[in-house]
Amino acid sequence: MRVSMTSVAARAGRVNEDFTGAVPAGAVLVDGAGIPGGEATCRHGVAWYASRLGGALLALLAPGPGRDLRDLLAEAIERVTDAHRVTCDVADPIGPSATVAMLRVSGGVLDHLVLGDCYLVLDRADGAPVVVTDPREVVISRSYVPALEVAGQGTDEYQRILGELRAHRNAPGGFWLAKDDPRAAGEAVTGSRPISELSGAVLLSNGAARIAGELESIGWPEVLAVLASSGPAEIIRRVRRAEARHAVRPDDATIAHCTGLDEA
Numbered sequence: 291m292r293v294s295m296t297s298v299a300a301r302a303g304r305v306n307e308d309f310t311g312a313v314p315a316g317a318v319l320v321d322g323a324g325i326p327g328g329e330a331t332c333r334h335g336v337a338w339y340a341s342r343l344g345g346a347l348l349a350l351l352a353p354g355p356g357r358d359l360r361d362l363l364a365e366a367i368e369r370v371t372d373a374h375r376v377t378c379d380v381a382d383p384i385g386p387s388a389t390v391a392m393l394r395v396s397g398g399v400l401d402h403l404v405l406g407d408c409y410l411v412l413d414r415a416d417g418a419p420v421v422v423t424d425p426r427e428v429v430i431s432r433s434y435v436p437a438l439e440v441a442g443q444g445t446d447e448y449q450r451i452l453g454e455l456r457a458h459r460n461a462p463g464g465f466w467l468a469k470d471d472p473r474a475a476g477e478a479v480t481g482s483r484p485i486s487e488l489s490g491a492v493l494l495s496n497g498a499a500r501i502a503g504e505l506e507s508i509g510w511p512e513v514l515a516v517l518a519s520s521g522p523a524e525i526i527r528r529v530r531r532a533e534a535r536h537a538v539r540p541d542d543a544t545i546a547h548c549t550g551l552d553e554a
Contacts, residue, residue, distance in 0.1 A: 297542070
């Protein structure tokens with residue numbers, strides 16, 4: 291398997307809180323997430339959490355098949371939590387967390403997992419992409435937008451409503467992220483596809499995937515065509531241009547483009 295990767299921070303001078311990496315038969319993308327004030331609960335920070343989780347996942351993927359991807363993610367979450375359990379308040383709801391996309395190829399099959407609003411796009415040989423993501427956070431957050439807009443940022447009412455929204459995280463009926471509880475891995479979206487059906491696969495952070503979603507600049511078939519001709523960096527350049535055009539605040543943007551799946 292061949293993997294082309296590009297990861298760019300939201301703006302110059304800002305720490306990139308995304309992570310991506312690959313082993314011969316697998317790839318991982320982690321999109322770190324934080325809440326203002328989180329530094330008071332964890333001295334390491336979001337970028338540390340994302341890179342440690344990504345590194346643990348790659349180490350667990352490296353031996354090859356044999357375990358369900360949800361089990362690997364659960365173990366990786368446990369490893370990272372143990373790494374800062376003594377020094378940090380790992381259970382505090384505003385501590386570092388992350389969304390995850392990963393894939394593994396073996397025995398003619400591609401297994402994939404998505405937890406949170408990362409994206410995985412399967413480039414099918416018949417030209418009809420399959421887009422895999424977990425929309426629960428987006429759907430739940432959208433229902434709170436009108437009340438937040440009425441309350442006004444910085445008010446006590448705004449903070450109360452925001453607290454209600456955050457209470458849905460890693461809770462039954464809510465949305466799920468990698469944080470301190472390995473049971474969140476059981477809520478991941480998973481699946482498998484025969485490699486013979488696929489020309490490639492792409493992992494994207496939500497900051498990169500907005501080119502075909504939030505910004506709606508181009509569709510997924512065009513994204514795949516640009517990746518094939520010009521690589522991930524060109525997609526991220528287009529993301530930045532679209533953000534500027536729509537006056538959207540930039541986000542960290544990361545892409546891992548996997549081809550040659552039958553060579554793993």
